[in-house]
Amino acid sequence: xxxxxxxxxxxxxxxxxxxxxxxxxxxxxxxxxxxxxxxxxxxxxxxxxxxxxxxxxxxxxxxxxxxxxxxxxxxxxxxxxxxxxxxxxxxxxxxxxxxxxxxxxxxx
Amino acid sequence: xxxxxxxxxxxxxxxxxxxxxxxxxxxxxxxxxxxxxxxxxxxxxxxxxxxxxxxxxxxxxxxxxxxxxxxxxxxxxxxxxxxxxxxxxxxxxxxxxxxxxxxxxxxxxxxxxxxxxxx
Numbered sequence: 001x002x003x004x005x006x007x008x009x010x011x012x013x014x015x016x017x018x019x020x021x022x023x024x025x026x027x028x029x030x031x032x033x034x035x036x037x038x039x040x041x042x043x044x045x046x047x048x049x050x051x052x053x054x055x056x057x058x059x060x061x062x063x064x065x066x067x068x069x070x071x072x073x074x075x076x077x078x079x080x081x082x083x084x085x086x087x088x089x090x091x092x093x094x095x096x097x098x099x100x101x102x103x104x105x106x107x108x
Numbered sequence: 109x110x111x112x113x114x115x116x117x118x119x120x121x122x123x124x125x126x127x128x129x130x131x132x133x134x135x136x137x138x139x140x141x142x143x144x145x146x147x148x149x150x151x152x153x154x155x156x157x158x159x160x161x162x163x164x165x166x167x168x169x170x171x172x173x174x175x176x177x178x179x180x181x182x183x184x185x186x187x188x189x190x191x192x193x194x195x196x197x198x199x200x201x202x203x204x205x206x207x208x209x210x211x212x213x214x215x216x217x218x219x220x221x222x223x224x225x226x227x
Contacts, residue, residue, distance in 0.1 A: 001171075032211065033211070035213035035214075037155075037213075037214075043219075044204055044217035044218065044219055044220050045147075045155065045204075045214070045217055046217070047213055047214060047215050050212055050213040050215075051212075056215060057215075088154065088155055090155075090213060090214075092208070092211075092212070092213055095168055096157055096170040096171060096172070097157040098157065099154055099155040099156070099157070100154070101154045102154050
């Protein structure tokens with residue numbers, strides 16, 4: 001199975017700062033098949049990005065995704081207080097679909 | 109607006125079968141556009157895909173669970189279900205049902221239901 005490794009484990013930033021989250025795959029993932037989710041405490045995950053760089057419905061444009069092959073990035077342009085949460089990448093290129101272990105973005 | 113809602117027992121004894129249902133409103137699960145799936149999350153940990161079902165009944169399972177898991181469509185076509193047999197404490201988790209378009213990510217999620225495996 002494709003193992004996704006996210007880094008860093010925790011990112012401590014202030015509102016207004018830029019966040020850069022990394023997701024590295026153990027095998028190449030097609031760009032159509034990489035997604036990012038946001039999860040807040042006690043809530044279900046929310047789809048942010050699909051197909052590496054496409055924002056899901058209603059997602060603000062401060063969220064952007066990029067990458068190819070085995071290296072993918074989620075960037076949050078300017079952190080809003082509501083953006084402090086855990087972020088997961090997921091591949092749906094090859095079954096079993098797998099998720100990264102998550103990156104926590106916390107308030108510094 | 110499409111909504112998914114999980115339901116089922118919050119407590120299951122070890123070695124027994126975990127059974128959950130996902131009610132779908134605002135959409136039909138007979139659509140050939142979507143897959144309907146289950147994802148779980150142990151307390152304080154990450155997400156694990158369990159499996160998906162297509163409107164035709166075709167299923168896809170995580171190999172780590174394939175010997176114990178069954179996902180099915182309700183004959184009313186308004187629910188789909190998860191059965192996980194021979195549960196242990198390692199199956200304690202929040203279980204989510206979710207929808208994904210063909211070749212796409214999980215775009216709509218239920219709120220999740222906590223299932224604890226304990227005697």
